[in-house]
Amino acid sequence: MSGDSGSQVALESGRAIDGDIDGSFKGYCRQIGKDRIIILPEEELAKESKIELSEPKEEDMEPGLMLPNGEINWNCPCLGGMASGPCGFQFREAFSCFHNSRSEAKGAECVDKFSLLQECMASYPNLYPGKTSEEEILDPKDGEKQDSPSK
Numbered sequence: 001m002s003g004d005s006g007s008q009v010a011l012e013s014g015r016a017i018d019g020d021i022d023g024s025f026k027g028y029c030r031q032i033g034k035d036r037i038i039i040l041p042e043e044e045l046a047k048e049s050k051i052e053l054s055e056p057k058e059e060d061m062e063p064g065l066m067l068p069n070g071e072i073n074w075n076c077p078c079l080g081g082m083a084s085g086p087c088g089f090q091f092r093e094a095f096s097c098f099h100n101s102r103s104e105a106k107g108a109e110c111v112d113k114f115s116l117l118q119e120c121m122a123s124y125p126n127l128y129p130g131k132t133s134e135e136e137i138l139d140p141k142d143g144e145k146q147d148s149p150s151k
Contacts, residue, residue: 065078072096083095087120091117094116
């Protein structure tokens with residue numbers, strides 16, 4: 001990799017990037033695992049980049065919540081492991097029901113499934129801690145503390 005005329009740049013792990021022939025500091029590069037950390041002076045950062053990024057290949061893209069075929073991606077980190085915990089079956093049932101709900105009040109037909117999920121989660125208080133009586137419930141309208149709802 002070379003810069004302006006009279007510049008020589010070496011991207012070696014953990015070493016300063018060589019500067020102009022007069023030896024002025026141009027930056028620092030260090031490789032840590034898959035990551036490359038590059039520290040540059042402000043004047044180097046102000047220069048327009050000549051790097052062109054290619055579009056990511058479809059096979060390299062990780063799916064989100066929904067897979068390309070329309071199914072739910074139960075391995076998505078966005079689900080926080082809920083699909084594979086001790087209440088994973090109940091979670092998948094309730095989440096699938098809600099996702100596939102066509103009722104006007106989305107998920108209205110899923111109340112029983114969510115109740116089963118809640119019962120399961122209550123069986124594992126160390127994994128799924130519920131709200132404590134010390135937690136405050138704020139009114140979403142004005143942010144003021146409300147009395148806790150009675151059960």
